[in-house]
Structure formats: C-alpha cells, structure tokens
Amino acid sequence: MSPHLDDAVFSCGAEISRWRREGPVLVINVFTDFSNPPPKTLAPLGRESRLQEERRASKRLSFESLLLNFTESVCRNWDYGSPSRLFWGEPFGSDRPLLAKLRTLLEEMIQAISFDLLVLPLAVGWHVDHLLCHNASESFHRHPQTLFYEDRPYALIPHAVSHRIRELGGSPDSAPFLGAWAAGWDAARTVNRWAPIQKGSPAFFRWVAQGVTPIFFTRLFRKSRTRWRTEPPAWVPLPEEPMADLELWLDAIMDYRSQADAFFPDRDSLRQAFKIPCRYWKAVPSAK
Numbered sequence: 001m002s003p004h005l006d007d008a009v010f011s012c013g014a015e016i017s018r019w020r021r022e023g024p025v026l027v028i029n030v031f032t033d034f035s036n037p038p039p040k041t042l043a044p045l046g047r048e049s050r051l052q053e054e055r056r057a058s059k060r061l062s063f064e065s066l067l068l069n070f071t072e073s074v075c076r077n078w079d080y081g082s083p084s085r086l087f088w089g090e091p092f093g094s095d096r097p098l099l100a101k102l103r104t105l106l107e108e109m110i111q112a113i114s115f116d117l118l119v120l121p122l123a124v125g126w127h128v129d130h131l132l133c134h135n136a137s138e139s140f141h142r143h144p145q146t147l148f149y150e151d152r153p154y155a156l157i158p159h160a161v162s163h164r165i166r167e168l169g170g171s172p173d174s175a176p177f178l179g180a181w182a183a184g185w186d187a188a189r190t191v192n193r194w195a196p197i198q199k200g201s202p203a204f205f206r207w208v209a210q211g212v213t214p215i216f217f218t219r220l221f222r223k224s225r226t227r228w229r230t231e232p233p234a235w236v237p238l239p240e241e242p243m244a245d246l247e248l249w250l251d252a253i254m255d256y257r258s259q260a261d262a263f264f265p266d267r268d269s270l271r272q273a274f275k276i277p278c279r280y281w282k283a284v285p286s287a288k
C-alpha cells in the first residue's frame with residue numbers, strides 16, 4: 001500500500017523487484033487526486049506528470065498500479081500546507097469520514113484479493129496521509145501475511161523509526177534510545193542537508209530554517225499520539241536481507257523526478273542515503 005504515488009518505490013523498490021520474481025505485485029496508491037491545490041504548494045503536484053512518473057517506474061519494476069483517487073492532504077485541506085500541521089501526526093477532525101470510507105474500501109478490496117504478502121506503511125514521519133493509510137488498514141495489522149515498511153525518505157531521519165515504533169507500543173531495538181531533545185537535534189542535522197533546506201533562497205531563509213528544524217523535530221518526537229483501545233502488539237523487525245539491486249532501485253526512484261528532486265540534490269546523495277537496506281516489521285500478539 002502506497003499512500004502517495006512514489007511511497008511504495010521509495011520505501012520498498014528494491015524488494016518489489018525481488019517479489020516480482022515470485023508473482024505479480026500490485027501497488028495500491030491511495031491519495032492520487034491533486035485537484036484544488038492551494039496557491040503555494042510544498043511540492044510540485046501536477047497530476048498528469050505524477051501519473052507519467054508512476055507509469056515509468058511501474059514499467060521499470062513491472063508492478064501493477066492501482067489508483068484509489070482519494071484527495072491528497074494539502075489539496076483536501078489547505079491548512080495542511082504548513083509542515084507543522086502536515087506532519088503533526090493527528091489527522092484533522094474533518095478527516096474522520098474519509099478514514100471511515102477508506103477503511104471500508106480497503107477491507108472489502110483486500111479481502112477480495114488472494115495475497116502472499118500485504119505490505120503496509122508504518123507511517124514513520126507522521127505524514128497525515130501515511131497515518132490515515134496505517135490506521136485504515138488496522139484490521140490487517142496482525143494478519144500473519146502482513147509486513148510493515150519504514151516510510152522513506154522519512155525513515156532516513158535519525159530516530160524517526162524508533163520514536164514511531166515506541167509510539168506504536170513496541171520497544172525500539174536501536175540503542176541508545178534518545179529522548180526528544182537529543183533526537184530532535186540529531187534529526188535536524190540530517191534534514192538540514194536535504195534539498196528543501198539546502199535549495200532554500202535567500203540565504204536568510206536557510207539560516208532561519210536550519211535554526212527551526214531542531215525545534216520542529218523535538219516537538220514532533222515529544223508528542224506521543226497513539227491511544228490503545230486494545231493491548232498493543234509487539235513489533236518485531238525482520239532480519240535484514242542483502243540489497244537486491246541498488247542501481248535499479250535508484251533508477252526507479254529517479255523516475256519520480258519531482259519527488260526525488262524535492263528531497264535529494266543529486267543521485268549521489270540519493271545513493272548515499274538509500275544504500276542502507278530496508279527493514280520490515282511484523283506486529284505480533286504481545287507476550288505480556
């Protein structure tokens with residue numbers, strides 16, 4: 001499941017080419033309607049070019065692509081245009097009907113498919129659309145065939161995965177687990193090297209933005225959002241597999257030019273970030 005066009009390939013592209021050898025791979029893209037964008041958008045949208053990118057990548061990795069055409073966050077509600085709201089981790093109350101609709105649709109659709117593997121987003125990074133996908137697929141979370149992927153590029157931000165896993169009721173395996181303040185500074189050091197900050201102009205903007213990111217991440221890490229209705233599962237990482245084909249994966253990521261450029265200044269910085277193999281998680285009944 002891919003909240004947006006690109007998430008499945010950014011997060012699981014190397015494995016998609018591996019899984020493809022064993023059978024068909026279907027990518028369910030959820031938020032693919034970009035109509036009614038706000039006047040100033042965070043990322044270049046343009047539906048036709050985004051669909052072209054999807055066609056190119058799906059051809060390269062030979063997966064089937066399905067579009068559910070739910071309206072993407074910033075187009076759905078212009079107030080999501082601010083990063084502090086888009087990544088705050090709690091959908092606005094106005095998204096409640098959408099969550100219910102998505103849940104019903106996914107339950108009907110996934111139950112009708114015979115699958116060997118269902119791969120869902122962990123919603124690392126707290127993008128509101130990723131959280132909606134994660135929450136809407138809840139009835140499949142403990143399914144024996146379900147795996148969770150770490151959403152890239154957000155999962156490349158130091159401590160984002162461990163804080164998300166802890167929030168989901170798991171115990172992060174990465175030691176040491178840093179508190180919000182130290183983790184926030186670490187995260188900011190990485191993100192300040194990414195394109196949105198580095199390409200910021202004038203220099204004054206970059207200077208201010210680099211000062212704000214530690215505060216942004218500290219606040220983000222400090223907030224624990226999940227309130228459990230039932231016993232949380234234990235979250236278990238699967239053993240890492242060797243990287244299937246890094247260059248093919250990078251080619252597929254570069255197919256989503258508008259998105260790759262929004263984060264990484266060039267292919268070398270992309271390679272540097274993505275050479276770490278992806279990790280997958282399972283939600284298993286808690287031993288407690």
Ligand SMILES: [Zn+2]
Pocket residue numbers: 003004007127130
């Ligand atoms: Zn996304």
